[in-house]
Amino acid sequence: MSKALSPEVSGFGVKVTMIEPGGFATDFASSAVFTAHGQDAYGPLYASLNELGASAQMPGPEGVGGAILQIVDAEEPSPRVFFGEEPSQWVPAVYQQRLDEWAEWAHVSKAAEDK
Secondary structure, three states: OOHHHHHHHHHOOOOOEEEEEEEEEEEEEEEOOOOOOOOHHHHHHHHHHHHHHOOOHHHHOHHHHHHHHHHHHHOOOOEEEEEEEEHHHHHHHHHHHHHHHHHHOOHHHHOOOOO
């Protein structure tokens, strides 16, 4: 959505940056997002997420405001920025997997054009 929004608002001098955050040590896991209308079927998932969060060593959110201001103050901000080091550790592998899958299925893409 941000990628589509950017060209639409650029003529007005508005620049769009999609912030892609890793994990940060906040109280998000204890918020209403996880407690409202609990469903028994999701109990094991919530338990594993809570266990994962409890053992994770995540940075605090103290630097986020300054990082946002760096984007805001940039003359030409990046359209995408990771927050934290975590995403840069696993996102490249995800993208490589996508590239490999597209290459593997290229014959189907061509078939869609009757080639």
